[in-house]
Amino acid sequence: MEDKVLLGHGSGGTMMKRIIDEVFFEAYAGDELRRGDDAAVLPGLAEGERLAFSTDSFVVSPHFFPGGDIGRLAICGTVNDIATSGARPLYLSCGFILEEGYPIEDLRRICASMAEAAREAGVALVTGDTKVVNRGHGDGVFINTSGVGVIPAGVDLGGAKCQPGDAVLVSGTLGDHGITIMSCRESLSFTADVKSDAAPLNHLIADVLAAAPDVRCFRDPTRGGLASTLNELADQSQVDFLVDEESIPVRDAVRGACDMLGYDPLQVANEGKMVCVVPAAQAEAALAAMHGSSYGADAAIIGEIAEARADRGPKVYIRNAFGGRRILDMLVGEQLPRIC
Amino acid sequence: MEDKVLLGHGSGGTMMKRIIDEVFFEAYAGDELRRGDDAAVLPGLAEGERLAFSTDSFVVSPHFFPGGDIGRLAICGTVNDIATSGARPLYLSCGFILEEGYPIEDLRRICASMAEAAREAGVALVTGDTKVVNRGHGDGVFINTSGVGVIPAGVDLGGAKCQPGDAVLVSGTLGDHGITIMSCRESLSFTADVKSDAAPLNHLIADVLAAAPDVRCFRDPTRGGLASTLNELADQSQVDFLVDEESIPVRDAVRGACDMLGYDPLQVANEGKMVCVVPAAQAEAALAAMHGSSYGADAAIIGEIAEARADRGPKVYIRNAFGGRRILDMLVGEQLPRIC
Numbered sequence: 219m220e221d222k223v224l225l226g227h228g229s230g231g232t233m234m235k236r237i238i239d240e241v242f243f244e245a246y247a248g249d250e251l252r253r254g255d256d257a258a259v260l261p262g263l264a265e266g267e268r269l270a271f272s273t274d275s276f277v278v279s280p281h282f283f284p285g286g287d288i289g290r291l292a293i294c295g296t297v298n299d300i301a302t303s304g305a306r307p308l309y310l311s312c313g314f315i316l317e318e319g320y321p322i323e324d325l326r327r328i329c330a331s332m333a334e335a336a337r338e339a340g341v342a343l344v345t346g347d348t349k350v351v352n353r354g355h356g357d358g359v360f361i362n363t364s365g366v367g368v369i370p371a372g373v374d375l376g377g378a379k380c381q382p383g384d385a386v387l388v389s390g391t392l393g394d395h396g397i398t399i400m401s402c403r404e405s406l407s408f409t410a411d412v413k414s415d416a417a418p419l420n421h422l423i424a425d426v427l428a429a430a431p432d433v434r435c436f437r438d439p440t441r442g443g444l445a446s447t448l449n450e451l452a453d454q455s456q457v458d459f460l461v462d463e464e465s466i467p468v469r470d471a472v473r474g475a476c477d478m479l480g481y482d483p484l485q486v487a488n489e490g491k492m493v494c495v496v497p498a499a500q501a502e503a504a505l506a507a508m509h510g511s512s513y514g515a516d517a518a519i520i521g522e523i524a525e526a527r528a529d530r531g532p533k534v535y536i537r538n539a540f541g542g543r544r545i546l547d548m549l550v551g552e553q554l555p556r557i558c
Numbered sequence: 559m560e561d562k563v564l565l566g567h568g569s570g571g572t573m574m575k576r577i578i579d580e581v582f583f584e585a586y587a588g589d590e591l592r593r594g595d596d597a598a599v600l601p602g603l604a605e606g607e608r609l610a611f612s613t614d615s616f617v618v619s620p621h622f623f624p625g626g627d628i629g630r631l632a633i634c635g636t637v638n639d640i641a642t643s644g645a646r647p648l649y650l651s652c653g654f655i656l657e658e659g660y661p662i663e664d665l666r667r668i669c670a671s672m673a674e675a676a677r678e679a680g681v682a683l684v685t686g687d688t689k690v691v692n693r694g695h696g697d698g699v700f701i702n703t704s705g706v707g708v709i710p711a712g713v714d715l716g717g718a719k720c721q722p723g724d725a726v727l728v729s730g731t732l733g734d735h736g737i738t739i740m741s742c743r744e745s746l747s748f749t750a751d752v753k754s755d756a757a758p759l760n761h762l763i764a765d766v767l768a769a770a771p772d773v774r775c776f777r778d779p780t781r782g783g784l785a786s787t788l789n790e791l792a793d794q795s796q797v798d799f800l801v802d803e804e805s806i807p808v809r810d811a812v813r814g815a816c817d818m819l820g821y822d823p824l825q826v827a828n829e830g831k832m833v834c835v836v837p838a839a840q841a842e843a844a845l846a847a848m849h850g851s852s853y854g855a856d857a858a859i860i861g862e863i864a865e866a867r868a869d870r871g872p873k874v875y876i877r878n879a880f881g882g883r884r885i886l887d888m889l890v891g892e893q894l895p896r897i898c
Contacts, residue, residue: 228781234782253716255642256638256639257611257643259709263602269602270597270599273685274653275687305597309611350895351617360691362613364651377594441568441574555565555691
């Protein structure tokens, strides 16, 4: 095997067969991927089950960072998007866009990381594609993962289902991923103990659904952070969100970095956190389920939902310990490009 | 709306919402895409149905060419990959990787072309993702499409199912797409009347399956052309392919271009052609079905399958009009990068 990606690895010929066999199959192939047809063939569904289908491309820079790498992100991101629908994520596709000259050794590390994350999530990579672009027309490696999951009968979640009186939970500390990436790029020393939270949350979501069956919706606060996620949900459901600043978990190192750099941790990206809206009566049960999960130790109830004020439309308000209240807006423009 | 792609269009904030609403939704959104959750929710399957799932990324250069553009390719490529399994393609995802500075007007043209191809194929774009990379780290636009289809009960195709005695068909002329792209890049005048064959072939495949229910497999000869496709099938089924040079449809202009440039038209990419292997008794019925389809006017039976010789392993042989026979190999290295 060559030690760098060459244009021929995307040719459709013998060199492409080699990178597929020796890099991708070596890392993560099961029977369906190895079968080598152009479409994976997957089992049917049981009565009442529906499909969940999602896609995400990953262009994060750098490719490797504390707590993860582009491969782990690519698996966790799509697993989490599928899981937000209440589905069990089952099958992923993987499309690579490689730049000529990229080290094969780095690609192997990324693929090994994808395999490990897929095992943890319990999903199989069943179909894939590889393209190579000339040097200077890409950035080493971009990865698209798409995925399919099965929504059990009776589960029907959505961002438009939030109701006044519902409780709002978050599964852990905010801003870790974004600050980690920023810190890598800028070589900041004061964030030495911060690492990306990239994690598959499908098991956590399944536990919450079992404990709190009337969950309205899940959403992972990735680009744009909690602020964007809550504003999206407020808009979809036409309700107000009221969250308490004091109750929102943020690590000291992340808060310190944000203070120094002028970022709002609530607008910084996360890759292993889940926002959950649930009827107030099931909020404690949902919280206990999160606390029982390996990725939910710092979960908290952070606020509640109210009717939108007729004169202002749906908004997200954040309250501080002194009773003050301000509007939490969506990010405008770009804070930190290529975070995922 | 801005007239160029900015980093903020990938931010997760208000600018990203704007490009989604004003460019992508404007071109092709239906109810499921507009719902705005992270995963599309799709209906269940009937008893005995299975899922087909496929992915493809598109990095073709240039983005616009006679007969199509990167958007049309992105829809047709994934529709065709799904259809090769005998599935009805139904739902596609779309992931854009945009480069800062790319003209929004070009993006709109691409999206309009995707919408038109999706309508023709009868598929819906139900979920998507948008990333923006800094200037100099991409190449305007890369598109990943993934897709899901439904395989009817009783349909079970695959590249490993070819048997000695089977007939081999191709649905039309070979090499048109690759020569078109090459011609665009090099501004060759002698290929003025050649254009890309990019087309959705799911309806053609459905017609062939109805006429010839024992089809072994379909495969679209994209990168690496017919030569790679037949070698892949020979390898999967451990059989020999014997094809007749005279019977393989190639346009004169394509043949002329290949002669001048030293290409073999059988190794040049196609984006709207299908190879089909079928029991000999159903070959004429399959051919008639192709001829009846809008994309199959030049379809032909091009050869047959034989047992592999024990001393050589599975091979593809090409016979000329004088009785000569040579081995048709897979492409080695890269002939023409970024063809799709």
